[in-house]
Amino acid sequence: MPITRGFRGRGRAERDPRLPPGQYDAHDDWPVLNAEVTPRLDTATWTFEIEGLVSNPTTWTWDEMHALPPSTYEGDIHCVTTWSKLGMRFDGVSVDTLLEIAQPLPTATHVMAFSHTGYTTNLPLADVTDGKAWVAWEVDGQPLPRDHGGPARLLVPHLYFWKSAKWVAGLRLLDHNEPGFWEQNGYHDRGDPWLEQRYQGD
Amino acid sequence: MATVIDIRTETPHAKTYRLRPERPARHRAGQHYVVRLTAEDGYSASRSYSVASPPDDSGEFELTVERLDDGEVSTFLHDELVVGDEIEVRGPIGGFFVWDADAPALLIGGGSGIVPLMAMLRLARNTGKSDLVRLVVSARSPDDLYYADEVVGPETTIVFTRTAPPDSVRAVGRLQADDLKHALLPDATVYICGSDAFANAAGDLCVQLGVPTERIRVERFGPSA
Secondary structure, X not given: OOOOOOOXXXXXXXXXXXXXXXXXXXXXXXXXXXXXXXXXXXXXXXXXXXXXXXXXXXXXXXXXXXXXXXXXXXXXXXXXXXXXXXXXXXXXXXXXXXXHHHOEOOOOOEEEEEEOOOOEEEEEHHHOOOOOOXXXXXXXXXXXXXXXXXXXXXXXXXXXXXXXXXXXXXXXXEOOOOOOHHHHOOEOOOOOHHHXXXXXXX | OEEEEEEEEEEOOEEEEEEEEOOOOOOOEOOEEEEEEEOOOOOEEEEEEEEOOOOOOOOOEEEEEEOOOOOHHHHHHHHOOOOOOEEEEEEEEOOOOOEOOOOOEEEEEEHHHXXXXXXXXXXXXXXXXXXXXXXXXXXXXXXXXXXXXHHOOOOEEEEEXXXXXXXXXXXXXXXXXXXXXXXXXXXXXXXXXXXXHXXXXXXXXXXXXXXOHHHEEEEEOOOOO
Protein backbone atom coordinates (compact mmCIF):
# COMPACT_ATOMS: atom_id res chain seq x y z
CA MET A 1 0.00 0.00 0.00
CA PRO A 2 1.39 3.41 -0.89
CA ILE A 3 2.50 5.50 2.07
CA THR A 4 0.68 8.83 2.37
CA ARG A 5 3.13 11.68 2.82
CA GLY A 6 2.73 13.24 6.27
CA PHE A 7 0.02 10.93 7.62
CA ARG A 8 0.59 9.65 11.13
CA GLY A 9 -2.86 8.50 12.18
CA ARG A 10 -4.36 8.58 15.66
CA GLY A 11 -1.94 8.06 18.52
CA ARG A 12 -2.21 4.39 19.21
CA ALA A 13 -0.40 2.36 21.83
CA GLU A 14 -1.28 -1.04 20.46
CA ARG A 15 -3.91 -2.04 17.99
CA ASP A 16 -6.67 -4.16 19.57
CA PRO A 17 -6.33 -7.60 17.93
CA ARG A 18 -10.11 -7.85 17.79
CA LEU A 19 -10.13 -5.18 15.09
CA PRO A 20 -10.07 -6.55 11.53
CA PRO A 21 -7.78 -4.77 9.03
CA GLY A 22 -8.78 -1.21 8.20
CA GLN A 23 -11.28 -0.94 11.08
CA TYR A 24 -11.27 1.37 14.08
CA ASP A 25 -13.05 1.17 17.43
CA ALA A 26 -16.13 3.39 17.54
CA HIS A 27 -16.24 3.06 21.37
CA ASP A 28 -19.50 4.57 22.65
CA ASP A 29 -20.64 5.76 19.27
CA TRP A 30 -22.98 3.54 17.23
CA PRO A 31 -23.48 5.05 13.76
CA VAL A 32 -26.73 4.62 11.85
CA LEU A 33 -26.45 4.09 8.12
CA ASN A 34 -29.60 2.77 6.46
CA ALA A 35 -30.49 4.03 2.99
CA GLU A 36 -34.22 4.00 3.51
CA VAL A 37 -36.60 5.86 5.80
CA THR A 38 -36.56 4.32 9.29
CA PRO A 39 -39.79 2.36 9.69
CA ARG A 40 -42.11 2.15 12.68
CA LEU A 41 -43.05 -1.47 13.21
CA ASP A 42 -45.59 -2.78 15.69
CA THR A 43 -44.70 -6.02 17.48
CA ALA A 44 -48.42 -6.86 17.57
CA THR A 45 -48.39 -7.31 13.79
CA TRP A 46 -44.69 -8.25 13.36
CA THR A 47 -43.87 -11.54 11.69
CA PHE A 48 -40.77 -13.43 10.66
CA GLU A 49 -40.86 -16.19 8.09
CA ILE A 50 -38.59 -18.80 6.57
CA GLU A 51 -39.60 -19.72 3.04
CA GLY A 52 -38.19 -21.02 -0.22
CA LEU A 53 -36.27 -24.29 -0.32
CA VAL A 54 -37.51 -25.67 3.02
CA SER A 55 -39.79 -28.63 3.81
CA ASN A 56 -41.74 -26.66 6.35
CA PRO A 57 -42.19 -22.96 5.48
CA THR A 58 -42.96 -21.25 8.79
CA THR A 59 -44.10 -17.86 10.00
CA TRP A 60 -43.65 -16.76 13.60
CA THR A 61 -45.36 -13.93 15.43
CA TRP A 62 -43.50 -11.84 18.00
CA ASP A 63 -44.84 -13.95 20.86
CA GLU A 64 -44.13 -17.23 19.06
CA MET A 65 -40.57 -16.13 18.38
CA HIS A 66 -40.08 -15.23 22.04
CA ALA A 67 -41.34 -18.68 23.15
CA LEU A 68 -38.38 -20.35 21.43
CA PRO A 69 -35.20 -21.17 23.35
CA PRO A 70 -33.22 -17.93 23.68
CA SER A 71 -29.66 -17.40 22.52
CA THR A 72 -27.04 -14.72 23.14
CA TYR A 73 -24.13 -13.31 21.13
CA GLU A 74 -21.34 -11.60 22.98
CA GLY A 75 -18.68 -10.13 20.77
CA ASP A 76 -17.79 -7.61 18.13
CA ILE A 77 -19.49 -6.10 15.08
CA HIS A 78 -17.82 -4.57 12.03
CA CYS A 79 -19.24 -2.08 9.54
CA VAL A 80 -17.89 -1.81 6.01
CA THR A 81 -17.55 1.96 6.49
CA THR A 82 -14.66 1.05 8.86
CA TRP A 83 -16.10 1.41 12.35
CA SER A 84 -16.26 -1.58 14.69
CA LYS A 85 -17.85 -1.97 18.11
CA LEU A 86 -16.20 -4.39 20.47
CA GLY A 87 -17.76 -6.37 23.29
CA MET A 88 -21.44 -6.03 22.50
CA ARG A 89 -24.22 -8.30 23.71
CA PHE A 90 -27.24 -9.22 21.60
CA ASP A 91 -30.12 -11.41 22.75
CA GLY A 92 -32.65 -13.20 20.59
CA VAL A 93 -33.00 -16.60 18.99
CA SER A 94 -30.42 -18.56 17.00
CA VAL A 95 -31.15 -18.97 13.29
CA ASP A 96 -30.24 -22.66 13.83
CA THR A 97 -33.34 -22.98 16.04
CA LEU A 98 -35.50 -21.49 13.30
CA LEU A 99 -33.97 -23.67 10.58
CA GLU A 100 -34.51 -26.83 12.67
CA ILE A 101 -38.22 -26.07 12.43
CA ALA A 102 -38.25 -24.97 8.78
CA GLN A 103 -36.03 -27.86 7.59
CA PRO A 104 -33.86 -26.66 4.65
CA LEU A 105 -33.94 -28.92 1.60
CA PRO A 106 -30.62 -30.48 0.53
CA THR A 107 -30.65 -28.21 -2.55
CA ALA A 108 -30.56 -25.01 -0.46
CA THR A 109 -27.16 -23.30 -0.68
CA HIS A 110 -27.88 -19.60 -0.09
CA VAL A 111 -30.31 -17.34 1.70
CA MET A 112 -31.77 -13.97 0.87
CA ALA A 113 -32.58 -12.08 4.05
CA PHE A 114 -35.39 -9.60 3.52
CA SER A 115 -36.69 -6.75 5.66
CA HIS A 116 -40.02 -5.09 6.28
CA THR A 117 -38.67 -2.09 4.34
CA GLY A 118 -37.84 -4.05 1.20
CA TYR A 119 -34.13 -4.24 2.02
CA THR A 120 -32.41 -7.45 1.02
CA THR A 121 -29.01 -9.03 1.53
CA ASN A 122 -27.67 -12.37 0.30
CA LEU A 123 -25.57 -14.86 2.24
CA PRO A 124 -24.28 -18.40 1.83
CA LEU A 125 -26.44 -20.74 3.96
CA ALA A 126 -23.24 -21.87 5.66
CA ASP A 127 -22.79 -18.33 7.01
CA VAL A 128 -26.06 -18.38 8.95
CA THR A 129 -25.79 -21.87 10.46
CA ASP A 130 -23.78 -23.55 13.24
CA GLY A 131 -24.07 -20.75 15.77
CA LYS A 132 -23.16 -17.90 13.41
CA ALA A 133 -26.49 -16.04 13.15
CA TRP A 134 -29.39 -14.79 15.20
CA VAL A 135 -32.62 -12.88 15.02
CA ALA A 136 -31.87 -10.34 17.74
CA TRP A 137 -34.21 -8.01 19.63
CA GLU A 138 -32.12 -6.86 22.55
CA VAL A 139 -28.78 -5.13 22.64
CA ASP A 140 -26.74 -4.70 25.80
CA GLY A 141 -29.79 -5.64 27.87
CA GLN A 142 -32.19 -3.14 26.28
CA PRO A 143 -34.78 -3.49 23.50
CA LEU A 144 -33.11 -2.96 20.13
CA PRO A 145 -33.65 0.71 19.19
CA ARG A 146 -35.67 1.49 16.08
CA ASP A 147 -32.70 3.23 14.43
CA HIS A 148 -30.63 0.10 14.83
CA GLY A 149 -33.19 -2.25 13.38
CA GLY A 150 -35.73 -2.61 16.17
CA PRO A 151 -37.90 -4.41 16.97
CA ALA A 152 -35.69 -7.16 15.54
CA ARG A 153 -32.81 -7.51 13.14
CA LEU A 154 -30.78 -10.30 11.67
CA LEU A 155 -27.39 -10.64 13.32
CA VAL A 156 -24.47 -12.20 11.43
CA PRO A 157 -21.51 -10.68 13.25
CA HIS A 158 -18.69 -12.52 11.51
CA LEU A 159 -19.51 -10.63 8.30
CA TYR A 160 -19.74 -6.88 7.65
CA PHE A 161 -22.79 -5.50 9.36
CA TRP A 162 -24.83 -4.68 6.24
CA LYS A 163 -25.50 -8.43 6.15
CA SER A 164 -27.24 -8.12 9.54
CA ALA A 165 -30.49 -6.93 7.97
CA LYS A 166 -32.36 -4.38 10.06
CA TRP A 167 -36.11 -4.79 10.53
CA VAL A 168 -35.71 -8.34 9.27
CA ALA A 169 -38.89 -10.00 8.01
CA GLY A 170 -37.51 -13.37 7.00
CA LEU A 171 -35.09 -15.60 5.15
CA ARG A 172 -35.70 -17.11 1.72
CA LEU A 173 -33.64 -20.24 1.03
CA LEU A 174 -32.29 -20.52 -2.51
CA ASP A 175 -30.22 -22.95 -4.56
CA HIS A 176 -28.18 -20.13 -6.09
CA ASN A 177 -26.62 -16.84 -5.10
CA GLU A 178 -28.28 -13.61 -6.11
CA PRO A 179 -27.22 -10.13 -5.02
CA GLY A 180 -29.26 -8.21 -2.50
CA PHE A 181 -29.55 -4.43 -2.14
CA TRP A 182 -26.01 -3.31 -1.32
CA GLU A 183 -24.52 -6.14 -3.33
CA GLN A 184 -26.28 -4.75 -6.40
CA ASN A 185 -24.92 -1.32 -5.52
CA GLY A 186 -21.24 -2.19 -5.45
CA TYR A 187 -20.66 -4.11 -2.24
CA HIS A 188 -19.20 -7.60 -1.89
CA ASP A 189 -21.31 -10.78 -2.11
CA ARG A 190 -19.85 -12.28 1.07
CA GLY A 191 -18.33 -9.47 3.14
CA ASP A 192 -15.70 -11.10 5.38
CA PRO A 193 -14.04 -8.31 7.42
CA TRP A 194 -10.90 -10.37 8.00
CA LEU A 195 -10.38 -10.58 4.23
CA GLU A 196 -11.54 -6.98 3.75
CA GLN A 197 -14.24 -8.07 1.31
CA ARG A 198 -15.87 -4.64 1.16
CA TYR A 199 -16.66 -4.01 -2.51
CA GLN A 200 -17.40 -6.14 -5.57
CA GLY A 201 -14.06 -7.25 -6.95
CA ASP A 202 -12.25 -7.36 -3.61
CA MET B 1 -3.97 6.83 -6.86
CA ALA B 2 -5.08 10.37 -7.61
CA THR B 3 -3.16 13.62 -7.80
CA VAL B 4 -4.44 16.73 -6.05
CA ILE B 5 -4.94 19.33 -8.79
CA ASP B 6 -6.56 22.10 -6.78
CA ILE B 7 -7.75 22.88 -3.26
CA ARG B 8 -10.47 25.47 -2.67
CA THR B 9 -11.92 26.77 0.57
CA GLU B 10 -15.72 26.63 0.61
CA THR B 11 -16.39 27.66 4.22
CA PRO B 12 -14.24 27.98 7.36
CA HIS B 13 -14.70 24.23 7.87
CA ALA B 14 -14.98 22.83 4.35
CA LYS B 15 -12.60 22.47 1.45
CA THR B 16 -13.00 21.14 -2.05
CA TYR B 17 -10.27 18.93 -3.50
CA ARG B 18 -10.02 18.53 -7.25
CA LEU B 19 -8.45 15.17 -8.02
CA ARG B 20 -7.13 13.57 -11.18
CA PRO B 21 -7.09 9.78 -10.81
CA GLU B 22 -4.52 7.64 -12.64
CA ARG B 23 -7.40 5.75 -14.20
CA PRO B 24 -10.23 8.21 -14.84
CA ALA B 25 -13.75 6.88 -14.38
CA ARG B 26 -16.90 8.79 -15.18
CA HIS B 27 -18.96 8.88 -12.00
CA ARG B 28 -22.70 9.35 -11.60
CA ALA B 29 -24.16 12.21 -9.57
CA GLY B 30 -24.58 11.00 -5.99
CA GLN B 31 -21.69 8.53 -5.93
CA HIS B 32 -18.73 8.68 -3.59
CA TYR B 33 -15.07 7.72 -3.39
CA VAL B 34 -13.20 6.10 -0.53
CA VAL B 35 -10.01 7.89 0.48
CA ARG B 36 -7.40 5.73 2.20
CA LEU B 37 -4.40 7.13 4.04
CA THR B 38 -1.51 4.88 5.06
CA ALA B 39 1.13 5.71 7.66
CA GLU B 40 4.71 4.47 7.46
CA ASP B 41 4.03 1.62 9.87
CA GLY B 42 1.24 0.33 7.66
CA TYR B 43 -1.62 1.72 9.75
CA SER B 44 -4.41 2.88 7.46
CA ALA B 45 -7.62 4.85 7.80
CA SER B 46 -10.36 5.07 5.17
CA ARG B 47 -13.36 7.36 4.82
CA SER B 48 -16.01 7.86 2.16
CA TYR B 49 -16.54 11.29 0.62
CA SER B 50 -19.25 12.21 -1.86
CA VAL B 51 -18.36 13.62 -5.24
CA ALA B 52 -19.39 17.28 -5.57
CA SER B 53 -18.65 17.69 -9.26
CA PRO B 54 -21.11 16.60 -11.96
CA PRO B 55 -20.25 13.77 -14.36
CA ASP B 56 -18.17 15.15 -17.23
CA ASP B 57 -15.33 14.25 -19.58
CA SER B 58 -12.57 16.07 -17.71
CA GLY B 59 -11.09 12.91 -16.17
CA GLU B 60 -11.14 14.72 -12.83
CA PHE B 61 -13.57 14.89 -9.94
CA GLU B 62 -14.05 17.00 -6.82
CA LEU B 63 -14.65 16.01 -3.21
CA THR B 64 -15.83 18.52 -0.62
CA VAL B 65 -14.69 17.53 2.85
CA GLU B 66 -15.78 18.95 6.18
CA ARG B 67 -13.01 19.21 8.76
CA LEU B 68 -14.01 17.48 11.99
CA ASP B 69 -11.85 18.43 14.99
CA ASP B 70 -11.48 14.81 16.03
CA GLY B 71 -11.49 13.50 12.49
CA GLU B 72 -8.60 11.27 11.58
CA VAL B 73 -8.79 11.68 7.82
CA SER B 74 -10.45 15.08 7.46
CA THR B 75 -7.85 16.80 9.65
CA PHE B 76 -5.09 15.35 7.49
CA LEU B 77 -6.78 16.46 4.29
CA HIS B 78 -7.31 19.97 5.62
CA ASP B 79 -4.07 20.50 7.51
CA GLU B 80 -1.45 18.54 5.55
CA LEU B 81 -2.50 17.78 1.98
CA VAL B 82 -1.19 20.16 -0.71
CA VAL B 83 -1.60 20.51 -4.47
CA GLY B 84 0.64 17.98 -6.18
CA ASP B 85 0.29 15.32 -3.46
CA GLU B 86 -1.02 11.90 -4.36
CA ILE B 87 -3.64 10.06 -2.35
CA GLU B 88 -5.14 6.60 -2.63
CA VAL B 89 -8.77 6.64 -3.76
CA ARG B 90 -11.22 3.92 -4.64
CA GLY B 91 -14.38 4.42 -6.64
CA PRO B 92 -16.74 5.67 -7.81
CA ILE B 93 -19.00 3.70 -5.51
CA GLY B 94 -22.76 3.57 -5.16
CA GLY B 95 -25.77 2.68 -7.23
CA PHE B 96 -28.75 3.63 -5.10
CA PHE B 97 -28.22 7.25 -4.14
CA VAL B 98 -27.65 8.34 -7.74
CA TRP B 99 -29.52 10.62 -10.14
CA ASP B 100 -29.02 10.55 -13.90
CA ALA B 101 -31.02 13.67 -14.92
CA ASP B 102 -33.80 11.52 -16.31
CA ALA B 103 -36.60 11.94 -13.75
CA PRO B 104 -37.91 14.55 -11.30
CA ALA B 105 -36.03 14.78 -8.01
CA LEU B 106 -36.39 16.60 -4.72
CA LEU B 107 -32.99 17.00 -3.09
CA ILE B 108 -32.91 17.74 0.65
CA GLY B 109 -29.55 18.41 2.25
CA GLY B 110 -28.40 19.33 5.72
CA GLY B 111 -24.96 20.87 6.30
CA SER B 112 -22.29 18.81 4.55
CA GLY B 113 -25.11 16.68 3.14
CA ILE B 114 -25.37 19.16 0.32
CA VAL B 115 -22.28 17.68 -1.35
CA PRO B 116 -23.75 14.79 -3.40
CA LEU B 117 -26.84 16.90 -4.08
CA MET B 118 -24.63 19.62 -5.56
CA ALA B 119 -23.33 17.10 -8.09
CA MET B 120 -26.96 16.46 -9.02
CA LEU B 121 -27.84 20.17 -9.25
CA ARG B 122 -24.76 20.85 -11.35
CA LEU B 123 -25.64 17.96 -13.64
CA ALA B 124 -29.18 19.31 -14.03
CA ARG B 125 -27.95 22.79 -14.89
CA ASN B 126 -25.28 21.50 -17.29
CA THR B 127 -27.76 19.41 -19.23
CA GLY B 128 -30.64 21.88 -19.31
CA LYS B 129 -32.69 19.75 -16.93
CA SER B 130 -33.12 22.27 -14.13
CA ASP B 131 -36.88 21.89 -14.30
CA LEU B 132 -36.50 18.30 -13.09
CA VAL B 133 -34.81 19.28 -9.84
CA ARG B 134 -35.67 21.10 -6.64
CA LEU B 135 -33.10 21.52 -3.90
CA VAL B 136 -33.87 22.42 -0.30
CA VAL B 137 -30.71 22.95 1.71
CA SER B 138 -30.42 23.56 5.42
CA ALA B 139 -27.39 25.30 6.96
CA ARG B 140 -26.69 26.85 10.34
CA SER B 141 -25.73 30.25 8.94
CA PRO B 142 -24.63 31.86 5.66
CA ASP B 143 -21.00 31.13 6.66
CA ASP B 144 -21.81 27.43 6.84
CA LEU B 145 -23.49 27.21 3.45
CA TYR B 146 -21.32 25.41 0.91
CA TYR B 147 -21.27 26.76 -2.67
CA ALA B 148 -23.27 29.76 -1.44
CA ASP B 149 -22.93 31.85 -4.60
CA GLU B 150 -23.56 28.97 -6.94
CA VAL B 151 -26.38 27.15 -5.18
CA VAL B 152 -28.86 30.04 -5.33
CA GLY B 153 -31.30 29.83 -8.18
CA PRO B 154 -34.90 29.11 -9.14
CA GLU B 155 -34.48 25.43 -8.16
CA THR B 156 -33.19 26.17 -4.67
CA THR B 157 -34.67 26.97 -1.26
CA ILE B 158 -32.23 27.78 1.53
CA VAL B 159 -33.17 27.25 5.15
CA PHE B 160 -31.02 28.79 7.88
CA THR B 161 -31.38 27.22 11.27
CA ARG B 162 -29.38 29.58 13.54
CA THR B 163 -28.48 32.82 11.81
CA ALA B 164 -30.04 34.22 8.66
CA PRO B 165 -29.09 37.23 6.53
CA PRO B 166 -30.97 40.41 7.54
CA ASP B 167 -33.02 40.45 4.34
CA SER B 168 -34.27 36.89 4.80
CA VAL B 169 -37.94 36.32 4.17
CA ARG B 170 -38.04 33.05 6.03
CA ALA B 171 -37.57 33.11 9.80
CA VAL B 172 -34.60 31.24 11.25
CA GLY B 173 -35.45 27.70 12.28
CA ARG B 174 -35.29 24.01 11.45
CA LEU B 175 -36.59 22.47 8.27
CA GLN B 176 -40.39 22.24 8.25
CA ALA B 177 -43.10 20.78 6.04
CA ASP B 178 -43.79 24.23 4.57
CA ASP B 179 -40.21 24.40 3.26
CA LEU B 180 -40.74 21.21 1.29
CA LYS B 181 -44.35 21.46 0.15
CA HIS B 182 -43.83 23.69 -2.87
CA ALA B 183 -40.67 21.81 -3.87
CA LEU B 184 -42.41 18.45 -4.14
CA LEU B 185 -42.51 17.88 -7.89
CA PRO B 186 -45.06 15.24 -8.95
CA ASP B 187 -43.55 11.72 -8.99
CA ALA B 188 -40.25 13.04 -7.68
CA THR B 189 -37.77 10.69 -6.07
CA VAL B 190 -36.55 12.28 -2.86
CA TYR B 191 -32.83 12.28 -2.03
CA ILE B 192 -32.07 13.15 1.58
CA CYS B 193 -28.49 13.67 2.73
CA GLY B 194 -27.13 14.86 6.05
CA SER B 195 -26.57 13.81 9.63
CA ASP B 196 -28.63 11.01 11.07
CA ALA B 197 -30.86 13.43 13.01
CA PHE B 198 -31.40 15.57 9.91
CA ALA B 199 -32.13 12.55 7.73
CA ASN B 200 -34.68 11.21 10.20
CA ALA B 201 -36.42 14.59 10.52
CA ALA B 202 -36.49 15.20 6.76
CA GLY B 203 -37.65 11.65 6.10
CA ASP B 204 -40.49 12.00 8.58
CA LEU B 205 -41.57 15.30 6.97
CA CYS B 206 -41.65 13.68 3.55
CA VAL B 207 -43.71 10.76 4.80
CA GLN B 208 -46.11 13.22 6.45
CA LEU B 209 -46.40 15.06 3.12
CA GLY B 210 -47.48 11.82 1.50
CA VAL B 211 -44.30 10.77 -0.29
CA PRO B 212 -44.31 6.96 -0.61
CA THR B 213 -41.40 5.53 1.41
CA GLU B 214 -40.16 3.62 -1.67
CA ARG B 215 -39.41 6.94 -3.33
CA ILE B 216 -37.22 8.24 -0.51
CA ARG B 217 -33.48 7.58 -0.67
CA VAL B 218 -31.30 8.48 2.27
CA GLU B 219 -27.57 8.98 2.62
CA ARG B 220 -26.46 9.48 6.22
CA PHE B 221 -23.29 11.40 6.91
CA GLY B 222 -21.52 11.29 10.20
CA PRO B 223 -18.16 11.36 11.89
CA SER B 224 -17.81 7.61 11.69
CA ALA B 225 -19.10 6.90 8.21
